[in-house]
Amino acid sequence: MVAFKSLSVATLAMGVVAQQPIRYMPMGDSITEATCWRSKLWHKLQSTEFAKTNFVGSRNGDSGCNDNTYDKNNEGHSGYMASKIATEKLTGPWLSANPADVVSIFLGTNDLAYNHKVDDIIPNFTTILAAIRAANAKMKIVVVQIIPLDKGQSDRDKKTTPVFNTALANWAKTNNKTESPIFVADCYNGMNASDYRDALHPNEGGDVKIADNMYPAMLLALAAAKAG
Ligand SMILES: *[C@@H]1O[C@H](CO)[C@@H](O)[C@H](O)[C@H]1NC(C)=O
Ligand SMILES: *[C@@H]1O[C@H](CO)[C@@H](O)[C@H](O)[C@H]1NC(C)=O
Ligand SMILES: *[C@@H]1O[C@H](CO)[C@@H](O)[C@H](O)[C@H]1NC(C)=O
Secondary structure: OHHHHHHHHHHHHHHHHHOOOOEEEEEEOHHHHOOOHHHHHHHHHOOOOOOOOEEOOOEOOOOOOOOOOOOOOEEEOOOOOHHHHHHOOOHHHHHHHOOOOEEEEEOOHHHHHOOOOHHHHHHHHHHHHHHHHHHOOOOEEEEEEOOOOHHHOOHHHHHHHHHHHHHHHHHHHHOOOOOOOEEEEEOOOOOOHHHEOOOOOEOHHHHHHHHHHHHHHHHHHHHHHHHO
């Protein structure tokens, strides 16, 4: 009886481990922290096998999103640049405080807004990626091609954002790994001036577009995480 009992407890424990929800860290700047696309994405996931996805991160705000039903945890930091996160080595501590299986990297907007060169920003992504894989060699990664700066209306945007986004997609290909795949989400195309609440941040229509554009890459990353 004792042997039988411990066996069933062990079997139960294994079952519980197998059903652990996938942990997802949305990492980024104010477009991750102070917007509503995380809410839209969470709701889209509710009709999938990934409904229980556990959003993780040290923060839980969303500034004006007005949805108290979703999992708000995130690692979005207003004003942060990829260069700051890379040079201050913030990624490792973030992921040791809140381990994840899937991470999205939605960065570059502030670097471009402060006139950092694409050739300097991309190496910062490489630094962040190394820290991500040091935290979890099997991390599944969604890298976001960023939304236009200045509502897509300025020369600054036209000259820099598409160049950055193309470089980022190439970087993702170069750094892809079987056990730690990188999936690219295109959040640039389709955003237009009416999708913004100010020069840089989406309004609700923009949040819907961002969630829709991240969704396919997120599903691939979550499926990869489920597969191990
Ligand atoms: C990151 O960005 C800064 C500023 O753009 C740059 O000086 C630095 O060399 C970059 N390096 C790494 C390793 O991330
Ligand atoms: C990375 O590899 C996966 C397959 O493991 C593939 O689905 C994905 O499209 C690749 N990513 C890039 C950016 O090429
Ligand atoms: C901009 O997006 C809105 C919805 O977000 C859409 O109604 C409108 O047609 C789009 N405009 C252009 C020029 O694509």
